[in-house]
Amino acid sequence: MNVALMLSSSTLVHLSPVDLVIIIFYFGLVLAIGIYLKEQANTGEDFFMAGREMTAWVAGLAFLSANLGSLELMGWAGNSYKYGILAAHWYWIGAIPSMLFLALVMMPFYYVCKTHSVPGYLKLRFGQASQALSSISFALMTVLMSGINMYAMAVVMKVVLGWDINFSILVSSVTVAIYVALGGLRSAIFNEVLQFFLIWAGALLIPILGLIEAGGWHGLQAKILQNLTELNAPNPGSYTHLWSTLGNFSDNPMGINWVGIVFGLGAVIAMGYWTTDFLVVQRVLAAKDLRSAELAPIIGAAFKMMVPFIVILPGLLGLALLRDPNTGSLLRLVPADLAWSKAGEAQGLHGYDEVLPLMLARYCGPGLLGLGITALIAGFMSGMAGNVSAFTTVWTYDIYGALINKNATDEGKVKMGRWVTIVGVAISIGTAYLVMHAQSIMDYVQALFSFFIAPLFGTVLLGMLWKRATPAAGFWGLFAGTLSSIGMYTWSKLDPGAVKYLALSSQAQDQAQNMFRALWCWLVCVIVTVVVSLMTKPKPDEQLVGLVYGLTPIPREEHVSMFQSPIFWGIVVAIAFLILQIIFW
Amino acid sequence: MKSGGSLSIWFFIGLSLLVNGALIFARGIYETINPPVNKVVLWELHANVWWGGLLFVLGVIYCLRFSPARERARLAKNS
Numbered sequence: 001m002n003v004a005l006m007l008s009s010s011t012l013v014h015l016s017p018v019d020l021v022i023i024i025f026y027f028g029l030v031l032a033i034g035i036y037l038k039e040q041a042n043t044g045e046d047f048f049m050a051g052r053e054m055t056a057w058v059a060g061l062a063f064l065s066a067n068l069g070s071l072e073l074m075g076w077a078g079n080s081y082k083y084g085i086l087a088a089h090w091y092w093i094g095a096i097p098s099m100l101f102l103a104l105v106m107m108p109f110y111y112v113c114k115t116h117s118v119p120g121y122l123k124l125r126f127g128q129a130s131q132a133l134s135s136i137s138f139a140l141m142t143v144l145m146s147g148i149n150m151y152a153m154a155v156v157m158k159v160v161l162g163w164d165i166n167f168s169i170l171v172s173s174v175t176v177a178i179y180v181a182l183g184g185l186r187s188a189i190f191n192e193v194l195q196f197f198l199i200w201a202g203a204l205l206i207p208i209l210g211l212i213e214a215g216g217w218h219g220l221q222a223k224i225l226q227n228l229t230e231l232n233a234p235n236p237g238s239y240t241h242l243w244s245t246l247g248n249f250s251d252n253p254m255g256i257n258w259v260g261i262v263f264g265l266g267a268v269i270a271m272g273y274w275t276t277d278f279l280v281v282q283r284v285l286a287a288k289d290l291r292s293a294e295l296a297p298i299i300g301a302a303f304k305m306m307v308p309f310i311v312i313l314p315g316l317l318g319l320a321l322l323r324d325p326n327t328g329s330l331l332r333l334v335p336a337d338l339a340w341s342k343a344g345e346a347q348g349l350h351g352y353d354e355v356l357p358l359m360l361a362r363y364c365g366p367g368l369l370g371l372g373i374t375a376l377i378a379g380f381m382s383g384m385a386g387n388v389s390a391f392t393t394v395w396t397y398d399i400y401g402a403l404i405n406k407n408a409t410d411e412g413k414v415k416m417g418r419w420v421t422i423v424g425v426a427i428s429i430g431t432a433y434l435v436m437h438a439q440s441i442m443d444y445v446q447a448l449f450s451f452f453i454a455p456l457f458g459t460v461l462l463g464m465l466w467k468r469a470t471p472a473a474g475f476w477g478l479f480a481g482t483l484s485s486i487g488m489y490t491w492s493k494l495d496p497g498a499v500k501y502l503a504l505s506s507q508a509q510d511q512a513q514n515m516f517r518a519l520w521c522w523l524v525c526v527i528v529t530v531v532v533s534l535m536t537k538p539k540p541d542e543q544l545v546g547l548v549y550g551l552t553p554i555p556r557e558e559h560v561s562m563f564q565s566p567i568f569w570g571i572v573v574a575i576a577f578l579i580l581q582i583i584f585w
Numbered sequence: 586m587k588s589g590g591s592l593s594i595w596f597f598i599g600l601s602l603l604v605n606g607a608l609i610f611a612r613g614i615y616e617t618i619n620p621p622v623n624k625v626v627l628w629e630l631h632a633n634v635w636w637g638g639l640l641f642v643l644g645v646i647y648c649l650r651f652s653p654a655r656e657r658a659r660l661a662k663n664s
Binding site: 018021022025026029033036058190193194197198201205209212213361362363364365366367368370371374 | 592594597598600601602604605608609611612613616621624625626627628630632633636637640
């Protein structure tokens with residue numbers, strides 16, 4: 001690789017030797033962890049479930065980190081620049097209630113039935129048809145998403161650092177392939193916990209220094225109001241209020257109302273993602289006992305509540321503080337496709353997603369800059385490792401072991417797991433290059449992924465809480481929910497006028513449309529599941545023990561003090577969540 | 586915590602904080618003595634000195650608390 005190609009001159013930030021040392025040290029450390037853990041990944045339980053011996057802290061931080069990729073960081077910082085503090089809903093109501101629900105309601109069933117995966121639970125509860133549908137969709141979407149994230153990250157590295165796209169893809173994917181293939185889920189989890197610390201160490205200075213510069217929270221609010229008024233933005237006062245502007249679609253920059261946020265986001269999308277997406281649930285299944293498995297999402301929720309400090313606040317600070325260094329006038333960020341077009345580059349435009357790197361470059365000199373960039377790289381690699389390890393488990397247990405070779409030995413599954421890790425990374429690389437040549441695929445695949453999550457939540461929820469739900473109903477509900485979501489998406493693409501029916505307002509932006517589409521397809525899934533259940537024969541109760549509420553004895557530890565109780569900490573997190581909503585109302 | 590060996594995950598985290606903290610702190614001291622021409626915003630707060638120092642101290646604490654020797658002793662005691 002030509003070094004001159006890697007380091008172009010027209011970049012957002014320039015790295016010094018100390019920054020490069022920090023980045024190289026990170027790569028060395030993750031590879032060392034993978035090599036060290038190889039000897040402890042010999043059985044299927046070790047390789048795919050990390051031996052089910054993680055403490056609540058490790059499982060909880062990995063649970064959170066698997067979702068805290070760099071695209072998540074930069075994307076939501078960009079969204080907060082675009083939509084204001086409304087973006088924090090994706091970290092608060094869009095995460096906390098569902099994490100607590102997973103911990104206190106759903107986790108016991110996942111844990112007691114000792115499943116290796118969410119499709120594995122569906123097999124036990126509804127049979128092989130539901131397992132096959134969910135596992136094939138999940139496996140396909142996971143590697144596609146991994147590739148898309150890989151490409152998007154490589155583009156960001158090119159824009160921010162001037163690194164060649166091929167170089168970024170090659171180095172990061174080979175590193176991930178090595179450490180996951182060697183150490184399995186344990187290696188992925190270790191690196192996710194490491195990434196968690198690096199992200200905080202690398203990103204926390206931005207809001208601290210930003211608030212000092214802006215004059216505290218009230219100074220920040222005043223500056224945003226002043227800047228947006230100067231730019232003639234509609235509803236300039238709405239950018240720093242979480243709930244008070246959600247009465248009407250037209251009162252906030254997202255074009256959404258409280259119904260979409262509470263029911264579409266909080267009750268369906270977030271519940272679906274945090275309780276049934278195997279990418280995150282797998283981390284909690286690796287906990288050493290049920291109490292740890294219940295505490296892990298609660299610990300994750302406690303830290304998730306703080307993430308807006310390093311993601312949403314930098315976006316708001318960008319709105320308040322960023323100015324053109326040459327003219328001194330307000331710097332207005334634009335959509336990525338415009339910023340990264342030739343015309344955009346010629347005018348020196350920056351995309352919304354660049355707000356975090358811009359703020360990083362504003363406050364962080366040599367050393368700190370390297371740590372910040374390492375945090376972004378670590379976030380990307382950790383997200384990719386999460387996708388690949390979840391794909392490997394679902395492929396090996398729910399596709400290979402269930403459909404192709406039902407007599408596979410444990411040793412054979414581990415061998416398969418190692419190879420599939422490499423194959424998964426290779427497919428991800430292929431997807432990355434596919435997206436490079438057909439960018440529109442990115443929109444479709446990301447939408448496809450969201451199609452699946454909301455109905456899956458309906459199926460799993462009814463499966464756990466309603467013993468009358470039948471195997472046929474589980475399959476047809478999931479199928480109908482997914483199909484209806486794809487249908488609604490296609491309708492809105494073919495006829496933009498459909499938005500006013502699907503999202504209840506013609507002003508609904510993409511995020512608002514996603515919320516309402518999720519809500520409707522979840523309802524379709526639930527209704528079809530209930531109707532088909534009432535028309536078909538249920539499983540006898542004795543076959544549902546360990547799978548359904550009311551028929552499953554939940555093992556509870558006796559003599560556990562209040563401070564060790566998951567319910568106590570769940571209540572503490574819920575109260576903190578409510579206080580935050582009131583403060584930023 | 587059980588980490589599957591004598592090296593705990595927290596030791597790796599300590600190592601990372603220690604090395605990064607030392608590098609950032611050292612660079613901060615160098616910049617304080619030789620101020621750069623192009624300064625970042627709020628450079629006068631010397632964030633790299635105190636932030637690097639903080640990371641370094643945290644790293645030392647983690648490395649000592651979860652050192653391989655202590656982890657081996659703990660595993661031996663538990664077994």
